[in-house]
Ligand SMILES: Nc1ncnc2c1ncn2[C@@H]1O[C@H](COP(=O)(O)OP(=O)(O)O)[C@@H](O)[C@H]1O
């Protein structure tokens with residue numbers, strides 16, 4: 001069966017005063033039907049750019065400079081970059097819905113929640129108000145909110161956690177086959193984060209959608225994902241099953257991210273952040289973009305951008321010429337991570 005989403009060599013750049021900022025470069029990955037794929041990476045690695053490009057909502061200074069996005073449902077494949085306006089309207093929300101990062105900004109502050117549901121439904125051809133109301137009730141129930149109360153409320157009257165639940169319900173309004181969630185828990189406290197993750201798991205089982213879950217937080221990604229794509233400086237640098245990524249990573253940046261997972265029980269400050277900072281995406285360093293921060297870098301790492309290639313496990317790829325070295329040094333990292341995630 002074709003994957004529901006297939007992203008092939010996708011590149012996106014922003015026009016800036018200093019020149020072209022390459023926010024996504026040659027990114028390829030698939031989401032199989034029913035699967036959850038997590039995209040992980042530090043802030044600025046191009047995750048939101050990717051999410052927004054997938055539903056063709058990039059701002060005007062952005063352009064897709066290369067690549068393809070294919071979406072397949074019920075045997076019909078859509079070439080997302082070639083959809084016209086009418087087809088795009090059908091595609092967004094009905095096929096693929098994007099749940100945004102910031103729960104407050106994602107709403108129109110001056111209209112109540114019911115109007116947000118109704119506007120969204122109408123914009124996508126659902127004209128029967130009674131049917132919209134029934135569907136809104138059903139979904140708010142599913143996300144464990146009181147529909148009566150919430151539909152009457154204005155966005156600022158709801159807590160962050162409630163707003164995020166409403167946004168998830170809204171995303172599901174038109175029965176999309178794929179839900180893209182961009183840092184859906186980032187602004188929330190730990191307990192609320194946990195509740196949202198549990199909710200997503202529950203909804204996924206009940207409704208059967210596929211998910212692309214975007215996060216800088218590996219421990220959250222680990223709880224939901226079947227497979228993980230690590231992004232660095234706009235590139236996919238590792239693709240692996242979730243267990244492989246956590247216990248047998250093959251890219252030094254993935255290890256850096258794993259080591260940066262805070263200990264749940266440890267003292268504050270036990271987080272080892274990755275030394276250095278992400279590269280300038282307008283004039284990136286030569287060769288591997290991670291080499292200035294990489295403890296394993298050698299001269300050869302500066303010579304060329306390493307391609308994403310299969311490593312010593314099935315369906316596991318890494319863009320590192322030293323992945324075998326990584327495999328040899330991973331023993332300690334593995335123990336460290338296992339301890340943290342246990
Ligand atoms: N509208 C924009 N114009 C110019 N640069 C942008 C714009 N949006 C994002 N960027 C840049 O693109 C890069 C990737 O950003 P983003 O996709 O938001 O990453 P992430 O979601 O991983 O934090 C960053 O360097 C960011 O500054």
Ligand SMILES: [Mg+2]
Nearest residue numbers: 047048049183
């Ligand atoms: Mg982002």
